[in-house]
Amino acid sequence: MSVPTPSRPAVARHGWPQALGAVLAGLVSMGVVAALGLWAAGAAELPDHAFPRVVAATVVTAVGGTIELSGNAGGLAESDAGMTVVPLSVTLVGALVLAAGFLRPLRHRAVAGARELAGWAARIAVLWLLALLGLSFAARQTFTLSLDDLGQDELGDLGDLFGISPEVGFTTDVPATLFFGLLWLAGVLVLALLVSRGAPLPGRLLRFQESVRPAAYAMVLLLLAWVGLGVVIGLVVAATRGHVAETFAVILLGLPNLMWLALTLGLGATWNGRVEGPFGLPMPHVLDEVLRGREVAELNLGTLAEYDGRVWWLVVADAVLLLAAAFVMARRSPSRMRAWQHAVHLAVALALTVLMICLVGRIAAHYGLSVLGIGDLGGDLGGELFLRPEVWSAVGLALLWGLVAGFLGGLAARRVRHRGEVVPPAQG
Structure with a gap:
């Protein structure tokens, strides 16, 4: 058994299994918080078993992804909708869990090479992009509305006469979600290195830790x-x-x-x-x-x-x-x-x-x-x-x-x- 010495530092254990664990922990924690929040808001009663897809859409928006709203009210009607809001409670939980998973294999070390840190971050990034891709395709849903439920009798009568059934839904802009999701991940990992006193830095950056950290x-x-x-x-x-x-x-x-x-x-x-x-x-x-x-x-x-x-x-x-x-x-x-x-x-x-x-x-x-x-x-x-x-x-x-x-x-x-x-x- 080899004993680490100053000239032979211990090798950090941060391979693909550890990266997978960090990504899964981050996604599960975000999914749980989003699901509980949406359930408390009444989203569990949405039709067509849409709740899991709404949860996926919430996680997507929490990491900077783009959800596009759509509407189709037929040739005699016009609809328009859009929303941009980041559920920051979900974002915060995911950032804290991912940061902890990223830093855990690096603890108890003073210095780490730039290549080592880049390789560890790249493993997490690859798995993160694959997970975001799956979430992007899961976050899609269409609902059919009844004009009688919109509060005006005239519209309900016209809907029955002309057979108008407005549809609203949401889908994910996959390229934008992957880009901004990767940018979000990079920000989380960099901030984790800046905040933690125990996280190792490349030797060239050690001089900045006294003022930045x-x-x-x-x-x-x-x-x-x-x-x-x-x-x-x-x-x-x-x-x-x-x-x-x-x-x-x-x-x-x-x-x-x-x-x-x-x-x-x-x-x-x-x-x-x-x-x-x-x-x-x-x-x-x-x-x-x-x-x-x-x-x-x-x-x-x-x-x-x-x-x-x-x-x-x-x-x-x-x-x-x-x-x-x-x-x-x-x-x-x-x-x-x-x-x-x-x-x-x-x-x-x-x-x-x-x-x-x-x-x-x-x-x-x-x-x-x-x-x-x-x-x-x-x-x-x-x-x-x-x-x-x-x-x-x-x-x-x-x-x-x-x-x-x-x-x-x-x-x-x-x-x-x-x-x-x-x-x-x-x-x-």
């Missing part, structure tokens, strides 16, 4: 803290106000969508949006009040405070959690770093984090049906929902918050011994 870890901690806060709030709401199923649907499907939106609002960011018509997407009542009935509404602390003054607590929550993240970042950084360096590191990291939230937190959905001119696309039988950020102002505010919080966190960490730092013995 503590900041990346602090931002992941900040995002998870906001999600944890949302879970506590959701459980309290479910226990005190009822609506248990709806609350758990929000937690299991879209909790990060709401909580990371709240993070940016607490920093002072502005989002623009509109709500018209009924939608099944989870949305707090105060957001619906601000966005409904306007061509384009501004969503920020000022407009929200007109309906509920408690939104100012978002500023307090951001301040407390950012200072905690800054302290953790400084605590994990070398003690020789100065407060202004911590400020710069946190500012850049927070700006990139807010940019990510702005990109993945957008929502766009619309639907419409018109039969012989009765019912207008976007009118009584239509609806629209969109929510998009003012990106660069949000990123600029994140830079300012990061500079202040990073500087204060760096000052506070001076009084605390850093990890790995040896305290010299007392003199005399």
Whole structure:
């Protein structure tokens, strides 16, 4: 039996079976969360045994895949629909599980060659693409609607007279799903290497770990803290106000969508949006009040405070959690770093984090049906929902918050011994 020595390092066990285990664990965890969330939302009652296909479509969208909605209402009718929303609860669970599976064979090592890391990541990527291909073909379904159920008697009578049976369905854009799914996987694996202190890096990149890893870890901690806060709030709401199923649907499907939106609002960011018509997407009542009935509404602390003054607590929550993240970042950084360096590191990291939230937190959905001119696309039988950020102002505010919080966190960490730092013995 060979014993590892400094000149003969242990060979990491990360072959195809380990890659398969990591991919399967990620997909199963995402599928379970998506299925439970959709079940709580009532999707298990969909006709034609469509529930498994809807679960597959949810997992596809969670990793950046593209689901295309389609409609066919016959020659005397016109239909239109589309939706873009990422179920970030499913995304977050999948990212955490996949990252853990990727890092597990690499633990207890200080350095790994670039070729070794690339080979391990490539194995996971090949199996991931095959799994996405299977999900893409599974995520396809068509439903037939009854005009009598759409709420207007005239349309029901016309449907019976002309034999109109509208069909709606969804399918997957396979090339786009494979491309964005692979891009998502690459982001998860790179972020896992950046965040984990125990993950080995190629020798040429070791000089960057002192400045990048503590900041990346602090931002992941900040995002998870906001999600944890949302879970506590959701459980309290479910226990005190009822609506248990709806609350758990929000937690299991879209909790990060709401909580990371709240993070940016607490920093002072502005989002623009509109709500018209009924939608099944989870949305707090105060957001619906601000966005409904306007061509384009501004969503920020000022407009929200007109309906509920408690939104100012978002500023307090951001301040407390950012200072905690800054302290953790400084605590994990070398003690020789100065407060202004911590400020710069946190500012850049927070700006990139807010940019990510702005990109993945957008929502766009619309639907419409018109039969012989009765019912207008976007009118009584239509609806629209969109929510998009003012990106660069949000990123600029994140830079300012990061500079202040990073500087204060760096000052506070001076009084605390850093990890790995040896305290010299007392003199005399």
